[in-house]
Amino acid sequence: MLRTFGRAVAMTSVLALMATAAVAQDRNAAGGPQASAFTLETDQPRTPEQEAVRFDKADVSITVLPEDKAMRGVTVLDFTVLSPVEALVVELDALFDVSDVQVDGQTIPRDRWSNPEGRMTIQLPRPLAAGETTALRIAYGGHPHTARRAPWNGGWVWATAPGGEPWIGTAVQLDGCDLIFPCIDNSNAEPGRVDLHLTAPSNLVAPGNGVFQGKTDNGDGTTTWNWTIGDPNIYAVNVNVGPFEEVSGEYRSRFGNVIPMHYWHLKSDKPEDVQRLFAEFPQMLDFFEAYVGPFPFGGEKMGVVETPYLGMEHQTLNAYGNGYAIEERGYDELLQHEFSHEWFANQLTNWNADDMWLHEGLGSYMQPLFAGWLRGDRYMQRELADQRDGLINRAPVVSRRAQTVDDVYNRPTGPGGDIYSKGSLIAHTLRMTMGDRDFFEALRILVYGRPDPAPGNFRPVTRSTPEYNRIVNEVTGRNYDWFFNAYLYEASLPVLQQSRDGDRLNLEWQTPAGVFPMPLEVEVNGRVRELDMRDGRGSIDTPPGAIVRIDPENKVLRQLDAVDALQAYERAQRDRQRASQ
Structure with a gap:
């Protein structure tokens, strides 16, 4: 997910966000439905019933109703039982109206399931033993949680493209998959596969995660787009609907495989902007495959979709809303950061x-x-x-x-x-x-x-x-x-204490974590030497008048007085500004 703290956001990203917000016409206003506090938390501890099953597959069918800012869904969850259970427990936003619950084809009476605050418990028709499999089918729908400030306060985003068409996306990293479909909203309960079926008005396009499985004209003004995703990060399955055009190509990997590249962008975008951004796709793949390793989802695709919010790392379909900003870095910062998460979030999940x-x-x-x-x-x-x-x-x-x-x-x-x-x-x-x-x-x-x-x-x-x-x-x-x-386990940074004994410069690390044997480079009159600092201490001769630089290449993260002074000054400036308002 993109960062928003301290100095970390470039002004170009801020301006792009403002421009995109204007196009989206107050898309993130909090006037829509809002979920419970429980639902808006994610990665909460699993219940014993959730730990007793393996989440094998989710088959998710969603019909998007743009005019009503609503949806209908049917999801089938397949589980393998690891230890005996008498109930299944999943998360599903309580804003949804649940019309039908079935286990292995048998309807569960209304008094046999409950969904307080979005943690849904379904009493099984009979206890299940270890090794058995079961399928839970839930039909649901209504007006889903509206994002207050996507992607940071996420949910469903109902926007309008420049041509007047509906432009819809979901962003749920900080809030959870249960805003979209029933799931176990915990990073240790990722499904082995998700089949995603997105139905939308036929004048719109519904790109999805994973591999395209074809589309069906339903004969009623809607089309269903079918996708399948292997081993998805649980928050990285998303819904996108809009007036998109597609640019595609192939990347020939250093590992011998060919990776499909796809970018779904608004029809109204300038072709030169689209081509400039798409040209960064193989460049980024070159870098990540050289430094880290194979693109994890090369058998599916490298995908990006333009969204009415700034961005997020959806697996094989990264959300991009940076407005084609031209940045001093020479590359699109947001696109590169979100793409990094294909390795650090989707392949490796915390x-x-x-x-x-x-x-x-x-x-x-x-x-x-x-x-x-x-x-x-x-x-x-x-x-x-x-x-x-x-x-x-x-x-x-x-x-x-x-x-x-x-x-x-x-x-x-x-x-x-x-x-x-x-x-x-x-x-x-x-x-x-x-x-x-x-x-x-x-x-x-x-x-x-x-x-x-x-x-x-x-x-x-x-x-x-x-x-x-x-x-x-x-x-x-x-x-x-x-x-x-x-x-990692201390808040404060290591402090390097300095003292002198004649021409001898003495250095000592201090940290609440105990002995800190971080080696340290010291440059004396242009010559760099490495101090062992085995017990957290070291010393070096410095002739009178010598020019001394400690850690001249800034290899070691440590406390620095100049940075502390700058931050204190900036805090004081902000406090004065608030007091004057």
Whole structure:
């Protein structure tokens, strides 16, 4: 998901958002239906009944009714029972009217199911034993939750394209799949497959995730578009309907496969804008496949759809609403960030929202690397410097306890935007400490589950921060617990204390995490030496009048007085501005 904290949003993105908002005609107004507080949380703990089943498949049929800002849906959920159960529990927004519930073809009476606050419990006709399979069918519909400020406060977005046609999208990363269809709204309950059938007025197009399975003219002014998605990230299945045209092409991968590329854009867009953006698709694939590994969904597609909100990382169909901004970076920042999530969110999914930095921090680190890949190290360092200036450091990036997405993003006890920029800078410091060979090998194992990924030899994985720590230790043959303890599990940054003893410069790390043996480069009169700092201390001779620079290439994330002073000044300016209003 795009970031919005501190200095992290470029002004070009802000202006693009404003322009798109004008086109969409107040599309995110909160006048529509609003879901319960429970439904608007995601990644909440599963119930025992949910942990007792494996979510094999969802067959989701949705009819979009633009004039009424409404929908009708029928979803069939297939489960395999892992331990005995007497009920099935799923999440579905209670705003929907449920007209029929069936288990294995048998209708469940109304007094045998309930859906308080959006957690739906269905009493089974008979208990199910381990190894049995079952199919839950739910028919539902109505006016779904309207996004208040998509994508940050998500839901359904009902907009109007410049030509007057309906333009509809969904964005539910921070709110959950239950705003669209019945599911288990937890990152540990991703289905093995989703078949998606989108029915819309025939003058509109309904691109979907995964592989196109054909369309059917229903003879009543509507058309159904059919898609199938393998191993989807649970929040990355989305609904898009609009007056789209399609641009397509093929990318010949360094791994020997051919990847379909598709971009669905509004008919009213300027052709030169469309072609300029589409030209970035193979460029981004080149970079990610070179630095990380194979595009995870090459057997399906690299897809992008233009949306009436800024963006989101929907699997094989990334949402794009940046208005074709031309940015000083030389590439579209939003498109590149959302595309990074095909690796860091959709292929690798966090075990819990507490590990969200694995999505956002590693995804954000791809931006400085991409800038360096395109234009050289000076541009990589500029991106890293911009990220450094916006850190909050109010809470640990990882709390080591189960969290909801709202806990992480929006509550004062959570890290907020630090999961983006601080996560990126942590990744950079880890790379500088480990070296490129070990860093990228550990990254591949984290993302693919193996060091030698190739098309067809991996599937999506679910990961936690301790697992990443373990992988780093195994790849390097060294214990990096001290690194994860200091950077991920503490809010404050390591502090480097300096003192002098004659011509001797003494350096000592201080962090609540304990001994911090981070090696450190020191440049004295143009000559760079590395201090071991094995016990968190080191010293070096500095002749009288010597020019000394500590960490001259900014390899190590640490507390800096100049940044603290800048942030204090900016806070004071904001406080004065608020007081004068």
